[in-house]
Structures are given as C-alpha cells and as structure tokens.
Amino acid sequence: MDSPKTQLFRPVTVGSLVVPGNVWLAPMAGYTDAAFRSVCVRHGASLCFTEMVSADALARDNGTTLRLLARAPNETLTGFQIFTASAALAGAAVRRIREMGAAIIDLNCGCSVPKVLKANCGAILLRTPKLIGEIVKAMKAETALPISVKLRLGYEGNTLTYLACAEEAVKAGASLVTLHPRTRAQGFSGKAQWDHLRILKEACPVPVIGSGDLFTAENCRSMLATTGCDGVMLARGCLGNPFLFAQTNALLSESVHEPCLDARERLETAMAHLRMLAVSVGEEKACRDMRKHFVAYTKGLEGGSALRQSVVNAETIADYDELVTSYLRE
Helix, strand or coil, X not given: CCCHHHHCCCCEEECCEEECCXXXXXXXXXXXXXXXXXXXXXXXXXXXXXXXXXXXXXXXXXXXXXXXCCCCCCCCCEXXXXXXXXXXXXXXXXXXXXXXXXXXXXXXXXXXXXXXHHCCCHHHHHHCHHHHHHHHHHHHXXXXXXXXXXXXXXXXXXXXXXXXXXXXXXXXXXXXXXXXXXXXXXXXXCCCCCHHHHHHHHHCCCCEEECCCCCCHHHHHHHHHHHCCCEEEXXXXXXXXXXXXXXXXXXXXXXXXXXXXXXXXXXXXHHHHHHHHHHHHCHHHHHHHHHHHHHHHCCCCCCHHHHHHHHCCCCCHHHHHHHHHHXXXX
C-alpha cells in the first residue's frame, strides 16, 4: 500500500478534464497575469487561474478585460475566473471566452472588494445560494468545459452558507468547488478554519480544493492530510515565492528537492518575471507593476530593504539589472 504522503500528490479529475497535479495557483487580482502564471508553471503549478474579470465587460468585448485573459506560451491548463450577479451575463461571457483556451471557467463567490460588492457580485452571492445555482446553470448551458465555483464560508461570521452554496452549484452542473475557509467579514484576518474543508469534502460529490494560510509546503501537506480535500490552491504564499509549487510537489510525492531560496535564484527569477511582463505590457508599465512583486521576491533577504527602496526609482529593465547585479556582487 502507498504511504499517506505518496497519496497526497495526485491528479484531479474535474468533469472531462484531468489536471496532472493538485497544487494550483489561485486567481489574484493584480497579480496572476500571464507573466506570473508563466513563472508559476515553470516552477510546478499544474493549473493556474487568471485574474477575475467582469462578465459584463466580457460580454461587451472590452479590450482591457480580454487582454487579462491572454495566456503565456508555456501555459497548457488555464482557468478563467469571472464575476457577475447575472445568469444572462454569465452565459454571454462564457460564449465569448469558451474558444479562448480556457481549461475550466470559475465563478467568483468570495471577493470582498467594495466595488465588486456594490455590483452585487463576489461575496454578496454567498447570501443567495439559489442565485449561484442559476448562474452556474447558465454558464454550463453554454460550454462543455468544466465549471467551478470559489467560495468563502459565508458573508457574515454568524451565518455560514458554504454548504448550501456548494450544493446549489453542484446541482446546477459545477464540477469543482474551491473553499477559502474564512468569512467575507474576516477578510484575511485570523486563522483559516480548515475543519470546514473536511466538512465540505464529506458532503460534496465533486472534487474540493482548499485555500487559506498556505505559506509553506508543510502547510499544504497538513491541509491535504487533515481535511481530505483533493488539492490546494496557493495565493499569498507564492507571491515572490513561486518555488513553493516545486517544494510542495516534492514534499507530497516524497521526492528529493533542494529549496530554491538563495538570493541569486530568487533575483534571477524576478528578472525573468520582469522580462516576460515587459513582453506583455511594455517595458515602462512592466517596471512599475513589477515593484510590488519585487517587494515579495526580496522579502527576508539580507539587505533587502535597501534594495526595495532603490527599485522604487527603477524605470527600465536596465535599471533593475544594475540594481540586482550590484546587490549580488556586494
């Protein structure tokens, strides 16, 4: 019989889709663009999700929104995430994107950004499980691709609706449920309540993916081992640390793997990330956008604070190169 640790690394079957591994990249607004997804794929992410996009904007062929769904050359499996409160708009969005190379289409039911909530989207949907079902049904009617939903525990701390939301979504045709076990009211404060992942897994007939407080490979192994969920979805833990995918894959499959945490490899990866970003959005914008990623890549490095302060004034790739080269030389 296989050991428990060996069994923790495994493929995940989502409808007609078989994802070869169970360590995935979560959708994160402002972060999971094609360049960052490319880096994560290179380091072992089996499935990556785009930033969430508005179903309404997709239905109107908004160019900026469509560009958010551009895929990196090395991406083979990409999940597209939409947000909406309208079944009709959800269906229209799926019609627009079903031929754009998505492997799976996800409905966001957890975002708590004020402008999303004001549009009655994201975490607001946790209040109305039946509406989630209606939206998923409309999405499923437009495509043979798997449909998934990403949930939180509930909108308010004293009203947990995730089981009802998952039930309605699955009845409507969802092939996967992802749960971040915090409420909308919690945001990212406190601890993720992993026990609810176990409860959901026991109740749910489709695969369940867990998210929340996954900052190390050991965290990921612990979540899988204690909750029985089918996979993990990395978010904040992999920012500046895409090496976490390879480390987790290795730990779950009992492989030998040296942590990629030395300064040189981290900074060389950051520079490769910057160059890919420049191809997508142009050098000037890439150098601005990269600053937030650079903060994460240099977190914990000796002398990293001074390096981060210098990067604020970097306007070209050559500026970044000079700063990194000087740092490594010193």
